[in-house]
Amino acid sequence: MRPLTIIGNWKMNGSLAANQQLIEELLSSKDFLANLQGVRTGLCVPYPYLSQVSQLLAKSSIACGAQDVSDHPNGAYTGDVSAKMLQDFACQYVIVGHSERRQFHQEGDGLVARKAKACLQANITPIICVGETEAEHDDGKTLTVVRRQLQAVLDLLQGQIASCVIAYEPVWAIGTGKVPTPAQAQDVHRELRLQLAKFDDEAASKVAILYGGSLKPDNAKDLLAMPDIDGGLVGGASLNAKDFLALCQACK
Numbered sequence: 206m207r208p209l210t211i212i213g214n215w216k217m218n219g220s221l222a223a224n225q226q227l228i229e230e231l232l233s234s235k236d237f238l239a240n241l242q243g244v245r246t247g248l249c250v251p252y253p254y255l256s257q258v259s260q261l262l263a264k265s266s267i268a269c270g271a272q273d274v275s276d277h278p279n280g281a282y283t284g285d286v287s288a289k290m291l292q293d294f295a296c297q298y299v300i301v302g303h304s305e306r307r308q309f310h311q312e313g314d315g316l317v318a319r320k321a322k323a324c325l326q327a328n329i330t331p332i333i334c335v336g337e338t339e340a341e342h343d344d345g346k347t348l349t350v351v352r353r354q355l356q357a358v359l360d361l362l363q364g365q366i367a368s369c370v371i372a373y374e375p376v377w378a379i380g381t382g383k384v385p386t387p388a389q390a391q392d393v394h395r396e397l398r399l400q401l402a403k404f405d406d407e408a409a410s411k412v413a414i415l416y417g418g419s420l421k422p423d424n425a426k427d428l429l430a431m432p433d434i435d436g437g438l439v440g441g442a443s444l445n446a447k448d449f450l451a452l453c454q455a456c457k
């Protein structure tokens with residue numbers, strides 16, 4: 206059985222006051238979270254808030270994570286943050302290759318794979334995002350694109366893929382309110398798992414493949430019921446405690 210996983214991606218949102226309020230609201234549902242046995246939860250937050258959030262979450266079942274990492278261990282890379290630095294803040298997850306990084310920072314498949322490797326070297330689980338743009342979707346290129354993105358990671362990480370999480374996030378669904386049907390999303394997840402299986406059968410059965418893109422309490426149940434969808438990567442709905450908790454509940 207693969208663990209179900211719900212990870213929030215706050216993106217570039219938050220403030221010291223708002224973070225505290227949101228996390229206090231989440232943690233006041235301690236009993237609720239304790240009952241979510243078998244569901245892994247985490248929040249990936251902007252770098253400046255890692256110290257605050259990791260302290261607030263320290264005694265809870267919610268893990269703390271980041272949204273990006275350098276592929277270098279240290280050195281003259283102004284503005285970058287290494288995996289080892291994230292380790293100092295008890296980060297358990299790092300999102301790599303989010304479509305907003307690919308689009309606005311020109312991150313390519315090779316760099317995304319190297320970032321995932323840097324995470325693993327620091328014992329941090331990379332959440333590796335793949336997904337097609339709307340134009341690629343309309344051209345029927347979804348599988349070609351996501352397979353290419355995953356293959357770059359497989360080529361570099363080889364036997365370490367079992368320690369990663371994959372997130373399928375159709376770019377056209379992120380922040381738009383549009384979602385694929387559960388069957389459409391399942392097809393892509395299944396293809397990704399088959400690709401993993403060609404590489405390593407055992408790893409394929411273990412790796413969590415999350416769905417991301419306008420996941421909300423009202424559409425989550427059907428998507429998360431699909432056999433190859435092992436949870437969600439949640440943007441907008443992770444900024445609201447009630448929605449985030451409802452999504453965790455939908456995983457059950």
Ligand code: PEP
Nearest residue numbers: 379380417418419440441
């Ligand atoms: C995301 O940014 O990873 C995401 C899935 O965003 P949203 O849930 O807002 O579509």
